[in-house]
Amino acid sequence: MKTIEQNFAVPFRYGVYFTEDLFSVQNTLFTEVLQKDGATKPRKLLFVIDSGVANAHPELPEQIHAFAATHADTFELAADVLILPGGEEVKNDPEHLQMVLSAINKYGVCRHSYLVAIGGGAVLDLAGFAAAIAHRGIRHIRIPTTVLSQNDSGVGVKNSMNAFGKKNFLGTFAPPFAVINDSNFLLTLEDRDWRAGISEAVKVALIKDISFYQSIKEDAARLAARDMEAMQRLIYRCAELHVEHIGGLDPFELGSSRPLDFGHWSAHKLEQLSQYSLRHGEAVAIGIALDVVYSRLSGMITEAEQDDVLALLQELGFSLYAPELAQREANGQLAVVQGLREFREHLGGELTIMLLRHLGQGEEVHHIDEALVQEAISLLQKMHQPQPLAQV
Amino acid sequence: MKTIEQNFAVPFRYGVYFTEDLFSVQNTLFTEVLQKDGATKPRKLLFVIDSGVANAHPELPEQIHAFAATHADTFELAADVLILPGGEEVKNDPEHLQMVLSAINKYGVCRHSYLVAIGGGAVLDLAGFAAAIAHRGIRHIRIPTTVLSQNDSGVGVKNSMNAFGKKNFLGTFAPPFAVINDSNFLLTLEDRDWRAGISEAVKVALIKDISFYQSIKEDAARLAARDMEAMQRLIYRCAELHVEHIGGLDPFELGSSRPLDFGHWSAHKLEQLSQYSLRHGEAVAIGIALDVVYSRLSGMITEAEQDDVLALLQELGFSLYAPELAQREANGQLAVVQGLREFREHLGGELTIMLLRHLGQGEEVHHIDEALVQEAISLLQKMHQPQPLAQV
Known part of the structure; x- marks a missing residue:
């Protein structure tokens, strides 16, 4: 019997955007990025925020809620923002992955909805992994908040978590829907x-x-x-x-x-x-x-x-x-x-x-x-x- | 600041092969398929077998060991074959995923090694998911053993497991390295x-x-x-x-x-x-x-x-x-x-x-x-x- 040959190419395209104070009311970048999907109804978004960022910017969750209220015709929040511990530790404990997946399930975040992650490389890695394996991939927007994630890990196509004591043992290649670098987040970084x-x-x-x-x-x-x-x-x-x-x-x-x-x-x-x-x-x-x-x-x-x-x-x-x-x-x-x-x-x-x-x-x-x-x-x-x- | 635009296409290619009695000594298909990777050293292979197949073909693990010994210049077994329970139940319990990932870790199965799964759709789904997320994707060969997996699920690009009581809640799109349909496995199927x-x-x-x-x-x-x-x-x-x-x-x-x-x-x-x-x-x-x-x-x-x-x-x-x-x-x-x-x-x-x-x-x-x-x-x-x- 003849062999059947499969042969195709999957195109990927995303932008890396630069801005300042992304969720201020007069900043239009975020909604412009969302509108690139061509959807006619408001999208559903689930936000995941690095605890380090949430501590340095205690006003952020409130600001996101206000921003969402202003742009209700473009998107709605699936739930309150989810806070994940920042730093590599978040990638070691499968409970954090489970927490994100569980929220995706509970709040009906579908393949045309968005998981938006705000944080350093580790939180972005973990959130990106959850987005990549839930429903075989939901849309994912990364908002890197550290120098490292803004210039390197956050703009790429990888996600990961650690297992068996090995860094990044688990993960996939999954291009994000978009990456948005907001320089304001750099102001509150520790010197290190x-x-x-x-x-x-x-x-x-x-x-x-x-x-x-x-x-x-x-x-x-x-x-x-x-x-x-x-x-x-x-x-x-x-x-x-x-x-x-x-x-x-x-x-x-x-x-x-x-x-x-x-x-x-x-x-x-x-x-x-x-x-x-x-x-x-x-x-x-x-x-x-x-x-x-x-x-x-x-x-x-x-x-x-x-x-x-x-x-x-x-x-x-x-x-x-x-x-x-x-x-x-x-x-x-x-x-x-x-x-x-x-x-x-x-x-x-x-x-x-x-x-x-x-x-x-x-x-x-x-x-x-x-x-x-x-x-x-x-x-x-x-x-x-x-x-x-x-x-x- | 200007937006950076990412834009690329990832090409995928694999064959769906048809054969009879794949691991008999005179059958050259399996080694021919492996050699398509162009490697110069013997590849490392980890076999995962559906318990239903192992029960219907008790000689199979032994046959694979003998086959590997005959083709030591082409590949070696990373470990003894791993048996996974057949049927949808295997996709419900994360322990089975953990078992495959753990073997991938323990036996040093790398991104240029192969996870070879022999079984019905459920075992192929689960094994494929493990292969897709370990080291961000190790090579995966599917040997479907049921009519359903040989004509449909096994020849495609999806893998999955169940979570939150939902079928295929987790999974990725990950084209296999190859699919090999061996009609001999159909002989022992239940009528259902x-x-x-x-x-x-x-x-x-x-x-x-x-x-x-x-x-x-x-x-x-x-x-x-x-x-x-x-x-x-x-x-x-x-x-x-x-x-x-x-x-x-x-x-x-x-x-x-x-x-x-x-x-x-x-x-x-x-x-x-x-x-x-x-x-x-x-x-x-x-x-x-x-x-x-x-x-x-x-x-x-x-x-x-x-x-x-x-x-x-x-x-x-x-x-x-x-x-x-x-x-x-x-x-x-x-x-x-x-x-x-x-x-x-x-x-x-x-x-x-x-x-x-x-x-x-x-x-x-x-x-x-x-x-x-x-x-x-x-x-x-x-x-x-x-x-x-x-x-x-």
Whole structure:
């Protein structure tokens, strides 16, 4: 009997919008975005809000209710806003997923309704996962509130939760209906969170765009001093590079290559080893430092290039080292090297790690030398804790 | 600030293969299918088998181990085969999902490894869901073992599990790597399962292909008598129409239309009301009968057309009625009509129900008249339980 061949392509399209004070009465962006669905009746929306955002913006739920009342012809709230704990912890406990799914069920949120999530990367990951698997996918609008989620995780197509002690063990690829970046949310970030997201911009600049790297250097002091214009420039260009990359060859990562994961193979493990006391962006900064030193040790970049990146990370306020970097497993192996195996397993296929050939140009390798990793870690440790003079 | 526009299409391609005795040593299909991934090293495979299949084919796990040993250059088994209870019940208990995910984690099944599921539609749905959400999607090969899964659910792009008492509340759209239909599995089916799958073929013939409908009529006696050649003809054409339809306008069902759900709005509810003692295919046969009578009552088809379909269903051995069809909710409303609301909610958007304009030609409507539904049910009930002559 003949084989039946299935062959189709599914088109996806969404916008990443930039605004300020999204739910103020005179801001028309939100309703304009909704109207793109062409529906003739008011849509049903369920809002999920990160507890960190709700605490920093106690007026937000009330503001959303007032905004909805003003725009009753465009949408209605399915229920009161749902508050989810912010931070990576929300992705560890299946109860939070159950809570969102249960609300989707209880309030009749259908495949043409919307789950709108406002928060940092972790809450967006979890809410996005719920939206992706309920009714085989309900519409999802992301409103990222941190630098990291506005320039990186929130503008992409992935969602996730943690399981079996592994970050992002569960998840899908599910493009959002829209992403809306509201810079007002950045005003209330802790310094750590303001800074943490900058590392993803350094990352993408290093592997893809030398002129973006130069502009981050020029803005470094302003960024460290929380200058909003400098931050908006950084977020826009970083999000743009991220969106371009995803829309490129392999949006759903069916191959072995994951170039945007420069600096990430160790970062994921560091986060886990620190029990998520390290922010993702902080771990990425350390991961970048490690991969930059490793690239130099393996002769791919010069020492001057290495030092340039390390100096920039430090000027931005990042630590280049955490004790977890030197942590060893019971078998004596470096825990981050164990993380390399988990990274390959999560991704599948051949080990493919992005390193640097030049600043602004990544290059993939398929082997990591454990002795060189150890050497790189020792160097970073020394820079972090200079030997007292007497002992030199 | 400018909006960033994301815009891409993700291509999907898979084959639906037909064979006999897939894991016999001389059958090369399975390894040929695997080799399409172009990998240079042996792949890792985790097998999940429906307990119904394992009971009917007690030699199967051993046969798979022997087959794997013979083809060690092409693939290796990640672990011993995993047995999952067959039937809809497997989709109700999250423990079964957890069991598959846990094995994926424990045995290092990565995104370039394979979860191979052998079983009826329910086990394929559950295993497919696990494959879709582990590591954001590992490769998945489906080996459907029932008529229903070989000609319909198993060749498509959906997976699912039940939650909140609702069928398929959870799930994703995730095209398989391949589907392999082995007719040997049909030999050991119970008569009920042999028959049940035929209703999906009648369904797709009625809405899309009058000549397929005629050929089912010609084969009806042979099908009822378990003639394998007639069944293979039916499965091939039904699968082909199903695959063509999915590859058409809206593979991931982003719109409101779901033409293949002819006969299904009531069927889903009937299954649930019967606590899944009705097979899906049996419920669909009743659902088709209901929609055919409703189409006639609303003047869309003639009485002769209606009778032709009802006679065919009966010749194939289907009941056209189940007591659940007349069941009422506490508020007096017909439970199937309540099911209509759940159906709309699951799908989202405007109510869109496929009825018949002619045999072989469906037509969508956006309103269902409850009084006509009641009349159709009464008619089916009468045909099912003819009044004793004395009372006529």
